[in-house]
Amino acid sequence: xxxxxxxLKQLAIWSIPVAIVVFALKYFAYYVTGSVALYxxxxxxxVNVIAAIAAYIAIIISMKPADNDHPFGHTKAxxxxxxxxxxxxxxxxxxxxxxxxxxxxxxxxxxxxxYGLAINLAASAINAIWAFILxxxxxxxxxxxxxxxxxxxxxxxxxxxxxxxxxxxxxxTGWAILDPVLAIIVALNILWxxxxxxxxxxxxxxxxxxxxxxxMRIRDTISSHAAGAIEAHDLRTRVAGQVTFIEFHLxxxxxxxxxxxxxxxxxxxxxxxxxxxxxxIVIHIExxxxxxxxxxxxxxxxx
Numbered sequence: 265x266x267x268x269x270x271x272l273k274q275l276a277i278w279s280i281p282v283a284i285v286v287f288a289l290k291y292f293a294y295y296v297t298g299s300v301a302l303y304x305x306x307x308x309x310x311v312n313v314i315a316a317i318a319a320y321i322a323i324i325i326s327m328k329p330a331d332n333d334h335p336f337g338h339t340k341a342x343x344x345x346x347x348x349x350x351x352x353x354x355x356x357x358x359x360x361x362x363x364x365x366x367x368x369x370x371x372x373x374x375x376x377x378x379y380g381l382a383i384n385l386a387a388s389a390i391n392a393i394w395a396f397i398l399x400x401x402x403x404x405x406x407x408x409x410x411x412x413x414x415x416x417x418x419x420x421x422x423x424x425x426x427x428x429x430x431x432x433x434x435x436x437t438g439w440a441i442l443d444p445v446l447a448i449i450v451a452l453n454i455l456w457x458x459x460x461x462x463x464x465x466x467x468x469x470x471x472x473x474x475x476x477x478x479x480m481r482i483r484d485t486i487s488s489h490a491a492g493a494i495e496a497h498d499l500r501t502r503v504a505g506q507v508t509f510i511e512f513h514l515x516x517x518x519x520x521x522x523x524x525x526x527x528x529x530x531x532x533x534x535x536x537x538x539x540x541x542x543x544x545i546v547i548h549i550e551x552x553x554x555x556x557x558x559x560x561x562x563x564x565x566x567x
Contacts, residue, residue, distance in 0.1 A: 269327050272405050275398065276323045279316035279413060282394050287313055289387035290424075297380035301427045304360040304447040305384065308420055308454060311356045312391075315349040315416060319409040326409075326505050339505030342409035346465035349412055353458030360451040365444070381428055388424040391417050406506040406542060408468055412461050419457045423450050471502040481539060482510060489535040490514065492528050495555045510536060511546040518551040525549050 287309035294302040322345030330337045398414030401407075427446055434442035473479070479501065486496050495515040502509045514532070516525045529547045537543050 271401070272323055272407055272410065273320075273327070275401055275410060276316070276320040279394070279398065280313070280320060282390065283309065283312040283316040286387045286391050289383055289390075293380040293383040293387070296383070299380065299431060300444050301431055301446040301450065302380060302384060304450045305420075305424050305427050307360055308353075308356050308423065308450070309387075311349070311352045312413075312417060312420065314352050315345075315413055318345045318348045319413045321345070322409045323407065336504070336509075337507065339507045340469060342407060342505045343465040343468045345409040346412035346468075347462055349416060350458045350462030350465065353416070353454050353461065357451040357454040357458065360447055360454070365448070381431060384424060384428060388421050388428070391424070392421045395421060406503075406508070408465065408505055412465070416457065416461060419453070423453055426450070468503060468505070471504070473501045474503060474508060478540070482536065485535050485539045486512065486532055489532050490528060492516070492520070492524065494552050495557055497556050507542045507544055508540050509544050509546075510540070511548070513548045513550050513554070515550045515552055515555045518553070 287306065290302065290306035290309050293299075294306045319342075322342045325341040326337075326339050328334075328338045395414045395417035398410050398417065400414075402409075402411030402414055427450060430442055430446040430449075434440065434446075474482070479499075482501065483499065486499070490496060493514050493516050496512050497515070499510075499512040501511075514525075514529065516528065529549070532547065533545050536545055
């Protein structure tokens with residue numbers, strides 16, 4: 265296991281107790297106030313606990329090396345974790361709507377609001393710190409499960425602050441209806457976030473390519489390290505969890521030896537692996553008759 269994998273595993277493990285602590289605090293805030301808005305916030309935290317466990321299992325599976333049945337590895341396992349998280353978000357939203365809708369005609373204001381709001385604020389602060397860590401490390405490690413978990417936690421933070429502000433308004437104005445209305449708004453926001461999590465994961469399962477900015481970096485790296493070749497074309501990329509697959513055709517002079525062509529490929533591969541973390545590269549060598557662009561350029565062009 266590499267240092268990066270070890271760090272990823274530790275983050276995934278710690279996400280579980282953090283999620284449990286946050287859920288316990290938020291549920292206690294609901295318990296002392298009876299606020300349905302705080303109940304909705306606590307219910308979403310149950311999703312965080314389940315998502316943290318699923319993310320840990322998926323990350324462990326994704327780290328398994330390639331085998332005969334999975335020659336390209338197990339990196340896509342993380343997408344299944346993110347899809348499960350999205351599905352759980354939908355379930356939480358439906359439960360919140362079910363609990364909130366009948367209370368729209370209620371005149372009951374939360375009890376001990378100051379105490380409950382303080383507890384919920386402490387839980388939100390923990391969530392915010394941990395969400396920032398997960399998002400940053402998820403980007404660095406190219407981990408869909410970690411990023412999805414972090415983004416969901418950050419959404420939870422914004423939701424919690426909205427709930428806190430709304431409950432404060434309800435207490436100051438005496439408008440009890442603000443409590444269930446806030447819970448319904450939270451549920452609708454959760455539904456939207458769940459859809460985004462699922463959509464991003466489905467894109468990964470469908471072998472989405474890298475973003476335009478990274479594509480241009482890859483093209484520039486190939487062009488600047490392909491001296492001796494004539495052209496590169498048919499560049500294709502796909503992302504599978506933490507791994508980026510890069511494939512392209514490299515056109516070389518027909519009289520070039522296999523050894524010289526191989527040296528060029530090695531030079532390009534070394535440069536790409538420095539530029540793109542966890543890159544797996546396939547280069548198809550072709551003779552100059554397969555070139556698609558006119559001759560005469562100083563750098564190796566990309567068709």
